[in-house]
Amino acid sequence: MFIKEYISEIAKATKSLWTGMRLTGHYFVRPKTVITQQYPDNRDTLKMADRFRGEVIMPHDADNLHACTGCTACELACPNATIKVITKFELTPENKKKKALDTFVYHLDMCTLCGLCVDACPTGAIQMGQNFEHSVYDRSTLTKKLNKPGSKIREGVE
Amino acid sequence: MYSLHAITHSIQDWLSARLSPVWVLMIESIIVIVLAIGLFAVLGLILVWLERKVAAHMQIRLGPNRVGPAGIFQTSADTLKLILKEGLTPDGADKFLFNFAPFVVMIVAMLALAPIAFANGFQIWDINIGVLYVSAISSLSVIGILIAGWASNNKYSLLGAMRSGAQIVSYELSAGLSILTIVVLTGSLQISDIVHAQQNGWWLFKGHIPVVIAFIIFIIAATAETNRAPFDLAEAESELTAGFHTEYSGMKFALFFLAEYINIFIVCAIGATLFLGGWMPFHIGDWAQFNHVMDYIPSSIWFFGKTFFLIFLIMWFRWTFPRLRVDQLLTLEWKYLLPISLFNLLLVTVIAIMNWHF
Amino acid sequence: MYTETQIINNSNDELVINVGPQHPATHGVLHLVITLQGETIKKVEPHLGYIHRSIEKMCESLTYRQFICASSRMDYLSAHINNHACALTVEKGAQIEVPQRAQYIRVIMDELTRIASHELWWGAMAMDLGAFTPFFYAFREREVITEIMEETCGARLTMNYMVPGGVMTDIHPDFQKRVKEFIQLFKSKIDEYDDLVTNNIIFQNRTKGVGHLSKEDAISYGCTGAVARASGVSCDIRKLYPYDIYDKVTFNEILETAGDSFARYMIRMGEMRESIKIIEQLIDNIPEGDYQAKTKAVLKLPKGDFYTRVETARGELGVYIVSEGAATPYRIKFRSPGFSNLSALDQMARGGKIGDLMATMGTLDLVIPDIDR
Numbered sequence: 038m039f040i041k042e043y044i045s046e047i048a049k050a051t052k053s054l055w056t057g058m059r060l061t062g063h064y065f066v067r068p069k070t071v072i073t074q075q076y077p078d079n080r081d082t083l084k085m086a087d088r089f090r091g092e093v094i095m096p097h098d099a100d101n102l103h104a105c106t107g108c109t110a111c112e113l114a115c116p117n118a119t120i121k122v123i124t125k126f127e128l129t130p131e132n133k134k135k136k137a138l139d140t141f142v143y144h145l146d147m148c149t150l151c152g153l154c155v156d157a158c159p160t161g162a163i164q165m166g167q168n169f170e171h172s173v174y175d176r177s178t179l180t181k182k183l184n185k186p187g188s189k190i191r192e193g194v195e
Numbered sequence: 196m197y198s199l200h201a202i203t204h205s206i207q208d209w210l211s212a213r214l215s216p217v218w219v220l221m222i223e224s225i226i227v228i229v230l231a232i233g234l235f236a237v238l239g240l241i242l243v244w245l246e247r248k249v250a251a252h253m254q255i256r257l258g259p260n261r262v263g264p265a266g267i268f269q270t271s272a273d274t275l276k277l278i279l280k281e282g283l284t285p286d287g288a289d290k291f292l293f294n295f296a297p298f299v300v301m302i303v304a305m306l307a308l309a310p311i312a313f314a315n316g317f318q319i320w321d322i323n324i325g326v327l328y329v330s331a332i333s334s335l336s337v338i339g340i341l342i343a344g345w346a347s348n349n350k351y352s353l354l355g356a357m358r359s360g361a362q363i364v365s366y367e368l369s370a371g372l373s374i375l376t377i378v379v380l381t382g383s384l385q386i387s388d389i390v391h392a393q394q395n396g397w398w399l400f401k402g403h404i405p406v407v408i409a410f411i412i413f414i415i416a417a418t419a420e421t422n423r424a425p426f427d428l429a430e431a432e433s434e435l436t437a438g439f440h441t442e443y444s445g446m447k448f449a450l451f452f453l454a455e456y457i458n459i460f461i462v463c464a465i466g467a468t469l470f471l472g473g474w475m476p477f478h479i480g481d482w483a484q485f486n487h488v489m490d491y492i493p494s495s496i497w498f499f500g501k502t503f504f505l506i507f508l509i510m511w512f513r514w515t516f517p518r519l520r521v522d523q524l525l526t527l528e529w530k531y532l533l534p535i536s537l538f539n540l541l542l543v544t545v546i547a548i549m550n551w552h553f
Numbered sequence: 554m555y556t557e558t559q560i561i562n563n564s565n566d567e568l569v570i571n572v573g574p575q576h577p578a579t580h581g582v583l584h585l586v587i588t589l590q591g592e593t594i595k596k597v598e599p600h601l602g603y604i605h606r607s608i609e610k611m612c613e614s615l616t617y618r619q620f621i622c623a624s625s626r627m628d629y630l631s632a633h634i635n636n637h638a639c640a641l642t643v644e645k646g647a648q649i650e651v652p653q654r655a656q657y658i659r660v661i662m663d664e665l666t667r668i669a670s671h672e673l674w675w676g677a678m679a680m681d682l683g684a685f686t687p688f689f690y691a692f693r694e695r696e697v698i699t700e701i702m703e704e705t706c707g708a709r710l711t712m713n714y715m716v717p718g719g720v721m722t723d724i725h726p727d728f729q730k731r732v733k734e735f736i737q738l739f740k741s742k743i744d745e746y747d748d749l750v751t752n753n754i755i756f757q758n759r760t761k762g763v764g765h766l767s768k769e770d771a772i773s774y775g776c777t778g779a780v781a782r783a784s785g786v787s788c789d790i791r792k793l794y795p796y797d798i799y800d801k802v803t804f805n806e807i808l809e810t811a812g813d814s815f816a817r818y819m820i821r822m823g824e825m826r827e828s829i830k831i832i833e834q835l836i837d838n839i840p841e842g843d844y845q846a847k848t849k850a851v852l853k854l855p856k857g858d859f860y861t862r863v864e865t866a867r868g869e870l871g872v873y874i875v876s877e878g879a880a881t882p883y884r885i886k887f888r889s890p891g892f893s894n895l896s897a898l899d900q901m902a903r904g905g906k907i908g909d910l911m912a913t914m915g916t917l918d919l920v921i922p923d924i925d926r
Contacts, residue, residue: 518683
């Protein structure tokens with residue numbers, strides 16, 4: 038019958054609307070379900086995942102030694118020329134010329150953080166850092182020198 | 196019951212003892228204007244903040260929480276920003292109408308405030324056709340929207356304005372019919388009469404199911420008349436970018452924004468007055484003790500409590516439902532709401548004639 | 554583009570509107586020129602190219618390891634699956650045997666990506682229809698997936714986890730535990746989606762019978778993915794041409810015949826549940842072993858052309874590599890699902906209202922960088 042259909046249609050519609058309202062109402066009265074993270078305030082407790090790729094870093098140990106041989110594998114692996122390895126020749130104690138790292142230039146502004154350089158590094162000299170707060174006012178500060186001044190290659194790394 | 200008559204009358208007496216009637220009227224008008232504008236500003240700020248908070252908590256967010264405690268001053272800061280912003284007028288726009296439209300919308304919203312009883316004895320103008328006056332005035336706001344949409348010289352604005360025209364004209368009908376049910380029950384168009392008729396219980400409870408149906412229809416129609424989701428087709432963000440106020444910026448946009456919230460307040464206030472007894476405390480029949488306890492709560496708190504409850508309901512709709520399509524909007528009105536409310540009005544008339552209500 | 558005189562001289566009371574390139578409903582820089590009569594759509598003309606970055610050309614100068622990370626930027630919502638497609642093509646060319654463990658990890662990641670992509674689509678589509686709240690509920694669950702991704706792959710959106718020969722790193726020790734937790738969470742939340750959107754009468758009215766695409770049209774426009782399956786075209790690459798271990802898992806290809814927006818919606822909702830099923834079958838059975846095959850330092854593909862296709866969240870993605878035997882491809886062509894699906898939009902939207910266009914566009918699940926590349 039027409040009237041019966043008409044009324045059941047309205048009842049069904051009202052029920053479906055009420056189901057939705059009950060759900061939003063459910064969350065409205067439960068402030069504990071709020072998932073907002075108040076980012077700059079939670080810096081102390083904010084922990085990024087270990088593997089999070091935020092930037093390329095070159096770890097130095099306490100004696101200011103790194104593991105980069107200057108082989109340029111990372112430079113070749115990089116899809117967008119983010120890394121430039123400048124090498125120099127050093128004299129070993131045996132008076133032999135040996136290729137060594139002079140400057141490890143890293144253009145953070147060009148980096149897509151794909152991780153291919155870290156994957157390519159044979160000595161594990163570079164790693165992905167977890168720092169992600171890279172915004173600066175001057176773009177030139179994003180061109181970084183990764184090896185610290187006066188640092189040397191660790192003994193035994195070939 | 197505590198009444199604000201004493202205060203208003205003492206001001207009246209004090210002024211008339213010292214000044215001529217013309218000056219008394221002038222000064223009283225100025226007081227009313229200052230109060231009305233102050234109420235507007237405060238209401239606008241609070242309602243926007245409330246909307247953002249309600250939305251946020253429904254969407255498992257926190258909402259504004261930086262400016263002031265719980266972000267209460269966020270809207271003030273936003274308004275300050277909007278005041279300082281440049282109000283652009285598009286090149287091909289009709290300059291006069293474009294700048295005029297926000298004021299039309301705003302003035303209409305202000306006018307509708309006149310007969311609303313905020314508390315016992317606190318009413319700007321207790322006009323004897325109060326309900327009729329409000330429904331007449333509130334349907335004028337569509338003119339402002341149409342002017343805005345037409346004058347912007349923007350196709351999105353034009354579409355939004357046309358949608359709004361079709362929408363408000365249709366939903367006036369069922370809003371008016373559901374208001375009429377209460378008028379039929381009370382036998383008066385005057386707001387104060389309607390409130391006093393609910394001394395022994397609100398119409399929502401006294402009038403059986405037909406009044407409940409009328410109430411639901413009124414809420415739906417009110418949502419549609421104020422262009423709120425799920426009936427926000429005039430603005431329809433994902434379809435028409437911002438609808439009729441696409442081209443507005445700065446304070447002119449803020450006026451539209453403010454008027455929207457004032458309109459919500461007004462329709463909810465009307466709804467609260469008609470169905471929930473306005474400032475009348477919650478009374479149960481002749482149970483004198485209970486009624487006496489309820490009278491201790493000031494009447495303005497009752498009024499604002501009921502109004503804000505309805506406002507919350509409308510916000511709840513907005514943050515739950517998707518938007519209707521323009522033809523479905525009209526289908527809902529002409530095929531469902533209008534026949535139901537016509538039939539409902541008939542029922543209520545029978546109830547009123549036979550005196551079946553409590 | 555239309556000049557002002559053209560619009561005025563339009564004799565049939567038609568109104569030409571530019572939807573986009575900056576418009577809330579196009580989710581990117583898509584530009585649609587729509588011709589309206591009143592509110593009724595007469596014609597939809599997509600204008601593309603606003604975000605064309607010539608990824609295909611760019612890939613010609615990148616080695617076979619490097620070009621994979623560029624493919625993440627096409628359909629960024631199913632970045633994993635794009636990478637997978639590229640890796641599969643290189644493996645096919647270089648004849649690299651991928652270890653079982655890597656295949657399992659890849660498929661699990663693919664399905665997680667598919668869920669994440671559909672979640673975002675669900676929220677964004679509801680937003681197209683004017684409901685804002687679903688977006689946040691969808692992102693709540695999507696966030697869990699991105700966190701799993703972040704923990705194992707190191708990034709949240711453009712993971713670049715697939716390499717020719719397997720995956721870049723082994724899964725995180727917590728991976729299995731967290732994925733299982735996610736499955737539990739998701740199963741409890743997907744019913745909420747139905748409560749909030751699917752069963753909603755307004756939503757059903759907005760989508761049922763809207764944007765109809767017939768089976769014949771779906772085939773002739775080359776539609777794939779949920780768009781074609783909603784019209785009854787069986788086209789799930791995972792079923793038809795299984796890659797990796799998709800032939801070992803049991804799952805249903807969701808098919809609808811209505812061909813309207815609601816059917817497309819239901820397909821995607823069903824796919825999320827099927828993805829959960831696939832992950833459940835695999836997550837406890839990841840075999841031990843290498844996660845990456847030993848490959849040469851410089852990968853070179855033999856002379857010839859290689860084509861693989863995979864099922865992304867949006868449809869069929871084809872990767873076509875022409876190799877001259879060098880370390881970089883001679884030519885690369887991506888067959889993106891979004892482009893073909895978009896081409897059917899005119900057919901679907903004609904005769905509907907503006908609101909229908911948005912509903913249809915929402916169910917197409919367009920990712921503009923995928924269309925333009």
